[in-house]
Amino acid sequence: MAHSIKGWIGVGLACVCLGCAAEQPYLSPASLHSDISIQNGLPKSASPTEAVKEKLDEGSVELASHSQWDPEAFDSGLTNPDANNEEESHLELANAEIPSEQLENPAGLKVRSGYASLDDLLAVAFANNPSIKALAATTQKAAGYRTQVGLYANPLLGYQGQQLADQGTDQHIAFIEQEIVTGGKLRLNRVVLNEALRAQLQELEAQKLRVATDIKIAFYDCLRLQEQIVAIDGFSGLLQQGVQAAEERRKAGEGTQIDVLQTRVQRQQLELDRRQGMATLEARLKEISSLCGSPSLILEGVVGELPVQPQSLDWRSLEEELVTSSPEYAAAQARIRQATASLRRQRVQPIPNLAVQLGAGVDNGTDSGMLNLQVGAPIPVFNRNQGNIAAANAEYCRAIEDARRIDNAIRARLAVASGEYARAAEAVNMYSGELLPAAQQTLDMAETAYKGGEQDFIQLLVTRRTYFDTRLAAIASRAELAMAQSRVDGYLLSGALNSVIDGSGDDSLRGLTLGQQ
Template sequence: MDAFPGWQRICAFAGSLAAACVATVAAAQTAPPFAQLLRETNDAPRVGIIEADIDRAQGLARQARARPNPEISVYGENFGGSSPYRGFDQTETTVQYNQPLELGGKRSARIAAGDAAVVAAQARGVQGRIDFALDLARAYAAVEVANRRIDIAEDEVEEATDDLKVARALVGAGKEARLRQLQAETELGTLQSDLDGARATKTAALARLSALAGSNVTYVDISDSLLDRLAARPATGPIDPLQSASYLAAQADQQAAMLHVTAERKKAIPNVTAQIGVRRLEVTNTTALVAGIAVPLNLFDRNRGNIAAAEAEQRGAEARAQAARLEAEANARAAVALIEAADTRAASADRTMKTAEETYRLARIAYEAGKAPLIELLAARHGLGMARGVIIDAATARFDARAMLARLKGLTITGEPVQ
């Protein structure tokens, strides 16, 4: 009989608890710096979709080079009938090789369309990777913004708690009415709710970041700051909208659509099938060559529906290319203006923040000295909270402006080229 059954149970429980802790740590971790995270997203679903689209186009291009398969036919004549063809003495057996021949440049047109489709898929892939890098950066920055809003909410809760202590002391000393204490308590409860909402927003932002990165673990925080890194003004220089990834992808799609129309028109040209074979004549115990040509009659199927569909696709690709050009030109004009506006907004927000901090400091001193009512202190703290929010909003606007510029240049938000 075991003398220490209790100790065994305790050890087993401790082992289970340690395993659960290890599993929890493995299932939750801090996201790496953004540049590293972007490099580690090759297995992300959106990247997989891009690569699959390119692989599909390459497979179709390889298939476009294939020639029509030949046919081997074997058939017999003059047997199993009435006399003198009752048996097999009069049988004529033919083995024939049939080779379809594509005429009118059909194969070359098909190959050109397939190659153009690969180029278009690769151009869309570059655009897709740029858009993915931008969305990942925005998701990363959203976590940082949520962290800053949590910090602000925690500071406001702490300040409101201190103000409530002062209000209670003044009420206890008979220098304030009970109503002022209730107002301070209500204000604290509201700020506590704001803090809970900010924490929930961070949880949602982390979930989106994890999902977008294709991570099997749940990130609990980030290890890099994009907002601080982008505080410096970027060197804009001239922006050529016609070199943007979106316009180049639209152009490639237009070229592929045009060649697809040509390939579909070529399909209407009938193929010729060349035939050659050997015939065995049993009655004379001899062989002979047979040859022929088969030409289909295009009476019913002239590929008109596919041609019309390809032409409509071409018109749509031309319209999308024109729209992409106009959008790229508009974005190029807007990028510099938005960056200037964001920098001006950030500088103004910094000045507003300093003024609000000084206003709250003076209001706090006056209230503690009994020289100002509680309503002025609450108003000053509310103004400080708004100023802190303006700081975050200005940093977010600055990030968005720099992100648009990076997208136009085909770069990540940290300046690396996207391939």
């Protein structure tokens, strides 16, 4: 029997020396980078609210007071994360590498002669905006940490020799040691990081809405500038006719050189307005390229239309819908669940893990085999994890108040947006229904009266300028209406290039689990 045990000891030592453990796969930086790509935006058939609901089917969390939290009642929500791989399926959507040739002109982008539609620009942004890519990376981090914190401790395989200097009485033992984790700590670790992953997925959705909102606002501002430049060109042609008419009246002795010069000055003022508009438009187009994450994308203009009539919105019901389905608020809810799970996890930390060691060997002094079993556990006398429990409880309270803050912030932003929309809607209705027709009729009558010598030239100049300003203001009101609608559609979120929120966590819970001293 002694020879048999010696043989097993030799095999065990050979395994330790040669490294029997399978080599772990190495993830190169390139492979990690290729795993981070972005979904190409929200489905055209789905609203942002529906797209967020498709992402997560987790029920909403009621904002209870601090004293209402019941750890036992929450146990029913601590399901095994292995039974719900929803986040894994969503992360698979971000696993397709974007070819380098598509970075500046991704599939689906149809820019002809330097002009792009809103859908084209959003496709570029969702594929290239660095903040979206950064948040997609944080979801990968959170998924990795979620896996890591649930891993069991590696077993320890070793050899022990005793009385080696005393030939004939030496003892040789091969042993294996394993730490047995108790209290469901590893499962609770995964629950905590699972909610961190859910929060990051919601932050990713929120960032996509921020990018879309900023691009839409810049897009509609470009449409405004383009329409105003077209209006300037048209009115400039009308003033050129006015210059010719003034020249004819001067030659006929019915007008003066002052009339001609004043008309030319007014036309030059229009040319200045046009040049300033072109400069602003060029800057706005460059801004759109940067918001899309492709600053080398050259745009000459955008293709689209400004709204003609405002929509009728029920702001009361819209307010509740925005709060309950906002990804920003959903991320706050996930952080409440994460804080609750963390508190539950810290409360089971004092439950001692078991250190089990099994050894087998031979005693040459008696020429007999040896079999040892050792079991130990730390006694929570001084460290009962009381500090971490208090901190986790405070974090739970902070998460609740933060969710309340976000709720109030959404409602406050909606109040401002509703006022902007209402003002723009009133302006659009007034300009299209009364002001523009009246200004056009007044200008036509003034031009006819001046040609017939029935009106003073100064009054004609005032009438022309009034018509021109009214026309530009009408275009601006339509753009403001479109921008206000874009803010509401984007859940009142903005900041396409702001630094991202990285709440992916870390693997410290695993170290806490396996180190109870």
